[in-house]
């Protein structure tokens with residue numbers, strides 16, 4: 001989630017503030033609100049005149065200089081935020097973008113979440129934005145979000161350190177080679193099976209909760225090598241409070257009774273727990289270093305993220321390590337489980353896709369010696385239709401709908417000039433659901449990914465970017481696929497289910513309203 005949650009969370013915090021202002025029992029706020037409206041109007045007039053000056057200067061300028069993209073900035077203060085929220089709270093938010101693309105083209109100006117924003121539904125422009133990280137654009141988060149993430153988190157790092165830590169995360173934690181050559185796939189398989197075995201033979205489960213539990217336990221294992229147990233559960237309880245903070249109004253943190261205040265307190269506790277682990281591991285490492293002949297001890301050394309950080313030549317401080325680990329814990333939490341859940345929802349709603357999927361996994365199971373045998377890398381590589389289901393879920397659900405960036409130079413594109421300092425939103429969703437690029441774009445059709453190289457071609461053209469791209473390409477992209485695949489494997493080979501009534505919404509994040517309750521019926525059990 002991190003980026004997704006962080007982006008949509010900052011959006012959400014602002015929108016809640018706006019919604020609060022618009023309720024009638026807050027008349028005592030009327031005067032300050034009126035004064036702010038007047039101030040904002042004056043500011044907008046001033047800004048407009050500075051844009052006009054820029055326009056005039058540009059009109060005589062060289063090639064590539066031009067006006068900012070056309071559009072509408074809506075109401076003072078709120079801009080088009082309320083319209084956007086209203087659209088994204090429904091099952092069909094597309095008209096919000098369709099309407100503006102029809103009126104202004106794929107690059108348009110709007111005003112959302114407190115700021116004039118250039119909105120891109122253009123795959124070419126999105127490629128420019130993704131590729132321009134650190135040169136023409138950079139990501140920026142509000143301070144309330146940065147405080148929760150920690151200033152040394154990967155999401156907030158820049159420059160050479162970001163490059164180094166991004167590559168470390170990718171190669172050590174989540175690259176195909178890291179997964180293939182380590183016991184990670186075994187751990188994933190075991191965690192999924194243990195969770196599924198904990199379901200009563202006939203029961204109702206909230207699929208999203210179960211998926212979140214699996215991904216949290218897996219990430220803890222990868223970061224600090226702890227197996228599920230009391231420590232992990234206690235950490236998860238604090239962590240859930242922390243996550244809520246991303247979606248709350250950032251009241252001053254000393255107001256500890258507010259959601260944001262509680263989140264800050266929970267962050268301190270999570271950080272303290274991680275700091276303690278780091279200290280213990282430092283002591284262990286020192287003991288092992290003192291005893292050069294302790295071959296057994298060296299063999300016991302853990303190969304997790306803490307080990308990587310302790311061995312890094314940069315010599316990270318405890319605070320840096322804590323921030324880095326904590327943000328990784330946040331990163332996969334909303335995204336992977338939501339895609340796990342929605343993949344199940346979409347195939348449940350599409351019986352031919354479900355039976356195709358089940359057939360693929362039954363074939364894999366049939367090759368196994370016994371029910372308990374975990375999946376291996378070659379099994380994972382023989383799930384072509386599962387990958388189609390995952391791609392199509394990513395395309396249709398768009399858990400990370402797009403990315404916010406700030407232009408650090410003037411951007412010139414198709415005759416427009418986007419002035420330095422502008423906020424830009426590269427919408428992946430708009431491209432993924434554009435009928436110009438996808439046949440029957442708004443229909444779930446996993447078979448569209450069956451042709452050779454369909455993913456590579458679409459990604460290369462900027463038409464399929466669920467994991468972003470460029471320097472900030474999601475380092476968890478393969479890990480997420482593996483976890484979702486293993487989960488689908490065990491679910492479809494061991495259970496049948498019926499889904500209860502639920503509804504898909506897209507604000508403040510993409511999710512089903514009730515967490516997708518399903519009534520499951522066990523067909524067989526693997527672990528005893």
Ligand code: HEM
Pocket residue numbers: 001002003004139154155156166169173174327328331332335336339399400403404465466467468469471472473474475476477479480
């Ligand atoms: C289906 C699951 C996932 C999706 C759709 C997803 C999507 C994304 C996207 C679009 C970005 C780019 C954000 C930007 O450019 O601002 C990103 C970044 C990131 N993702 Fe993921 N992600 C997923 C799972 C994971 C997992 C499992 C991890 C854990 C390792 C992870 C860790 C991160 C990190 C650390 C970043 C920040 C990278 C940076 O700023 O350098 N993600 N993710």
